[in-house]
Amino acid sequence: MTMPRPPARSLAVALALAATGALFAAGGLDPAQILKPLGDSWPTYSGDYSGRRYSTLAEINQSNVKRLGLAWASRLVAGPGPAVPPPAPPFGPRPSVTVVGGVGDNDFVGGTVVKGGVLAVNGVLYVTAPDNVWALDAQDGRELWHFYWRTRGGTHIGNRGAAMWGNYLFFVTPDDYLISLDARTGQERWHKEIAPFSQQYFLTSAPVVVGNHVIVGTGNDLDSPGYLMAFDPETGEQQWRWYAVPMNPGDPGLETWKNLDAARNGGGHPWLPGSYDPETRLYIFGTGNPTPAYTSVARGDGDNLFTCAIVAVHVDTGKMAWYFQTSPHDTHDWDSAQTPILVDGTINGKPRKLVVTASRNGYYFTLDRLTGERLVTSKFSDTANWADGLNEKGQPRRIPAKDHHVAGALVSSNNGGATNWPPQAFSPETGLLYVPSAEAYAMYYLTETDPRGAMGLGGKDEVGIATMGSYITAIDYKTGKTAWRHRFQTAAGNAGRAPGLLVTAGKLLFGGDVSGNFFAMDPANGSLLWHARIGNVSNAPQTYRVGGKQHVLVASGDTLYAFALY
Amino acid sequence: MIACAAVTRSSALGLSLACLWTLGAALAAQQPAAPPDGGRGRIGGAGIGAYPVRPPGDPAALERGTALYKINCAFCHGQDTRGGDGGPSLLRSAIVLADQNGELIGPVIEQGRGAMPKFAFKPDQVADLAVFLHSFRVAGYDLSRQKPATILVGNAKAGEAYFNEACVSCHSVSGDLRGIATRIADERVLQQSWLMPGSMTGRGAPPPARARPPTVTVTEPGKPPVTGSLGRVDDFVVSLTTADGEYRSFRITPRTKVEVSDPLGPHKDLLRKYTDADIHNVTAFLTTLK
Numbered sequence: 001m002t003m004p005r006p007p008a009r010s011l012a013v014a015l016a017l018a019a020t021g022a023l024f025a026a027g028g029l030d031p032a033q034i035l036k037p038l039g040d041s042w043p044t045y046s047g048d049y050s051g052r053r054y055s056t057l058a059e060i061n062q063s064n065v066k067r068l069g070l071a072w073a074s075r076l077v078a079g080p081g082p083a084v085p086p087p088a089p090p091f092g093p094r095p096s097v098t099v100v101g102g103v104g105d106n107d108f109v110g111g112t113v114v115k116g117g118v119l120a121v122n123g124v125l126y127v128t129a130p131d132n133v134w135a136l137d138a139q140d141g142r143e144l145w146h147f148y149w150r151t152r153g154g155t156h157i158g159n160r161g162a163a164m165w166g167n168y169l170f171f172v173t174p175d176d177y178l179i180s181l182d183a184r185t186g187q188e189r190w191h192k193e194i195a196p197f198s199q200q201y202f203l204t205s206a207p208v209v210v211g212n213h214v215i216v217g218t219g220n221d222l223d224s225p226g227y228l229m230a231f232d233p234e235t236g237e238q239q240w241r242w243y244a245v246p247m248n249p250g251d252p253g254l255e256t257w258k259n260l261d262a263a264r265n266g267g268g269h270p271w272l273p274g275s276y277d278p279e280t281r282l283y284i285f286g287t288g289n290p291t292p293a294y295t296s297v298a299r300g301d302g303d304n305l306f307t308c309a310i311v312a313v314h315v316d317t318g319k320m321a322w323y324f325q326t327s328p329h330d331t332h333d334w335d336s337a338q339t340p341i342l343v344d345g346t347i348n349g350k351p352r353k354l355v356v357t358a359s360r361n362g363y364y365f366t367l368d369r370l371t372g373e374r375l376v377t378s379k380f381s382d383t384a385n386w387a388d389g390l391n392e393k394g395q396p397r398r399i400p401a402k403d404h405h406v407a408g409a410l411v412s413s414n415n416g417g418a419t420n421w422p423p424q425a426f427s428p429e430t431g432l433l434y435v436p437s438a439e440a441y442a443m444y445y446l447t448e449t450d451p452r453g454a455m456g457l458g459g460k461d462e463v464g465i466a467t468m469g470s471y472i473t474a475i476d477y478k479t480g481k482t483a484w485r486h487r488f489q490t491a492a493g494n495a496g497r498a499p500g501l502l503v504t505a506g507k508l509l510f511g512g513d514v515s516g517n518f519f520a521m522d523p524a525n526g527s528l529l530w531h532a533r534i535g536n537v538s539n540a541p542q543t544y545r546v547g548g549k550q551h552v553l554v555a556s557g558d559t560l561y562a563f564a565l566y
Numbered sequence: 567m568i569a570c571a572a573v574t575r576s577s578a579l580g581l582s583l584a585c586l587w588t589l590g591a592a593l594a595a596q597q598p599a600a601p602p603d604g605g606r607g608r609i610g611g612a613g614i615g616a617y618p619v620r621p622p623g624d625p626a627a628l629e630r631g632t633a634l635y636k637i638n639c640a641f642c643h644g645q646d647t648r649g650g651d652g653g654p655s656l657l658r659s660a661i662v663l664a665d666q667n668g669e670l671i672g673p674v675i676e677q678g679r680g681a682m683p684k685f686a687f688k689p690d691q692v693a694d695l696a697v698f699l700h701s702f703r704v705a706g707y708d709l710s711r712q713k714p715a716t717i718l719v720g721n722a723k724a725g726e727a728y729f730n731e732a733c734v735s736c737h738s739v740s741g742d743l744r745g746i747a748t749r750i751a752d753e754r755v756l757q758q759s760w761l762m763p764g765s766m767t768g769r770g771a772p773p774p775a776r777a778r779p780p781t782v783t784v785t786e787p788g789k790p791p792v793t794g795s796l797g798r799v800d801d802f803v804v805s806l807t808t809a810d811g812e813y814r815s816f817r818i819t820p821r822t823k824v825e826v827s828d829p830l831g832p833h834k835d836l837l838r839k840y841t842d843a844d845i846h847n848v849t850a851f852l853t854t855l856k
Contacts, residue, residue, distance in 0.1 A: 198663045448710040
């Protein structure tokens with residue numbers, strides 16, 4: 001008998017700790033940095049864990065914003081790059097080379113649109129589009145490296161960004177891989193299929209790093225169950241999985257479905273990043289629509305838990321602490337997946353830990369984030385006509401006649417919803433939640449009369465009628481009342497939904513309108529203070545400081561623009 | 567209809583056929599999966615086309631698999647595999663979606679599952695069944711199979727009354743709407759076109775009825791007003807084309823007056839007032855204006 005070996009577990013822990021210390025000592029991002037108030041860096045999808053998109057940077061403020069000008073623009077070129085790398089120039093830096101990975105042999109050719117968060121860590125920006133990650137110098141936007149993933153296919157609708165742990169980057173692909181890269185070189189560390197491609201899953205979310213968890217959710221349009229997963233940042237091993245729908249006999253919520261088969265095919269995909277409360281260690285996020293989305297007969301008459309809900313899970317176990325459903329038995333594909341925002345506020349004179357969200361269905365909610373207790377519901381959409389009030393739980397009460405009709409049902413909102421994924425922002429100074437929102441009508445025609453209904457998004461034709469207006473809506477979290485609303489001027493019938501928002505301690509609300517203008521508003525009242533026409537803003541603006549200067553960063557399609565004061 | 571599930575393959579062709587015909591959908595309504603269009607190597611955006619389409623199976627195997635399915639499976643899972651009395655849809659089943667040649671569905675068939683009994687198929691029969699199960703188009707944007715024959719459900723008389731109250735200040739059946747149902751034969755296009763002209767375009771629809779474009783009058787301080795057809799307007803700039811065909815654009819300041827006249831304004835205002843029955847009735851009335 002030789003020396004007794006230490007228990008494998010403690011050895012593993014010791015090794016992990018040693019590795020962790022070495023990692024963070026060697027640079028990269030210590031997850032503890034994400035716990036700090038949002039300032040010089042932007043280390044996670046929403047900037048910090050609260051989801052507020054409120055930056056403490058105030059170098060750019062109301063007194064000087066008129067002088068804000070372009071610092072740099074950087075156009076991102078997707079794809080595998082040239083087959084033969086260009087020769088190194090006689091002087092100056094060597095051009096960046098694309099690292100090509102992937103298990104498929106397809107190239108997405110739909111155009112590059114940045115629709116996600118850009119990480120800003122240690123003077124480097126990490127930006128994504130489906131199948132692509134770029135690292136840029138935050139000072140001038142020069143490309144450092146580019147990683148390209150050759151795809152098997154999958155819905156290439158967007159990518160919401162990367163996450164970082166030490167020197168590791170994480171992002172997901174439409175063909176269902178979680179990929180880890182070395183942030184210094186763009187070289188692949190590993191890739192794991194984390195949802196079955198055969199069931200037509202696709203992944204778009206930005207992962208979120210909390211401690212030693214990499215958290216990410218699924219997307220799917222084919223009646224497959226949604227789930228949120230956590231992975232080990234070192235190895236990619238799955239740590240836990242939380243299903244948005246009941247998967248086994250006896251699971252909670254099963255009574256809200258027609259039967260187990262309906263529940264297991266019930267969707268609820270958490271396709272956007274959530275927020276995180278370090279005090280309670282709860283990860284709080286939204287779930288997507290139930291499926292089949294429109295012909296809901298196969299789901300039974302119940303609420304279809306836990307779809308279209310705000311959900312809190314323990315970050316170390318994935319066990320659900322509470323939920324609140326914002327759309328019981330949704331029938332319009334109006335996800336509640338929008339990133340919820342954590343607010344420390346006051347309700348009826350008492351300090352409360354809150355979570356707030358404006359939902360795609362046109363209703364606003366304030367919840368207690370410790371318990372999920374609903375405190376406020378309000379309707380922020382003027383035109384939403386699918387519900388006739390609130391039930392005893394404070395949820396909108398759906399009008400079944402407004403689901404759809406063979407001859408058409410006139411419904412507001414349209415499928416896009418009163419709001420959607422473009423991030424909302426919250427300022428602790430004004431106590432207002434800022435929501436990109438739209439008022440639109442569409443006719444919903446039932447096209448499938450088979451009593452079994454359709455699969456996925458089938459069974460109906462939605463034909464748009466008119467957009468009544470495109471807005472930034474500012475909502476008071478205490479009352480749910482609209483404090484102010486800015487309606488963008490547009491030519492008739494030509495108004496989409498505004499992109500996401502950023503609010504800063506410089507008393508500036510940054511966003512894009514529906515006519516290609518990037519603007520700054522006064523968050524107190526919506527007055528426009530500055531603008532530049534750069535083309536339609538495609539993500540939410542962000543801010544960071546590098547070289548002693550505050551930059552405001554925003555994407556329009558395949559180009560990043562950074563603004564600063566000079 | 568769980569009783570049907572106990573019928574074995576050998577015993578009761580007649581009974582299983584009887585069960586089969588209690589289901590609504592006809593197999594003929596299903597289209598086998600179409601071959602992928604376009605070359606491989608390049609994919610489009612969302613939805614259809616994003617996922618690989620299974621190559622068509624051997625026609626003889628498909629024929630054998632179809633017959634086996636109809637006799638043994640359809641009475642629970644539906645003739646079109648979309649589910650029926652007792653059996654779930656196989657079309658969206660995780661096992662069927664992951665299966666290639668029967669290797670995953672085989673064990674389920676052999677061992678049974680829940681209320682599903684065992685079936686004693688030979689391996690080549692399982693492979694034939696797999697060819698049949700994989701012959702369907704599977705996509706989240708599910709194509710409708712039983713489309714309603716008409717969208718006309720309204721009462722033309724009630725529609726006429728509504729029209730006379732809400733629409734006659736701008737429109738007349740002997741004037742602009744004369745023969746509208748002949749000009750726009752498709753009932754849904756007609757409905758969309760009167761609700762909001764131009765709201766139904768593309769997808770094989772006939773050219774929509776177009777309303778006059780909005781006009782705009784811009785008045786800058788100390789200058790005469792300029793009127794023209796509206797090009798674009800946002801919070802900062804408005805542009806127009808004058809009657810002479812001249813393009814003008816103006817920076818909007820707090821002292822700039824911008825007045826947009828949208829001929830479709832009343833149509834938008836009415837959206838807040840209609841009931842769905844009003845809409846269906848007016849459409850029924852307008853289809854009488856041949």
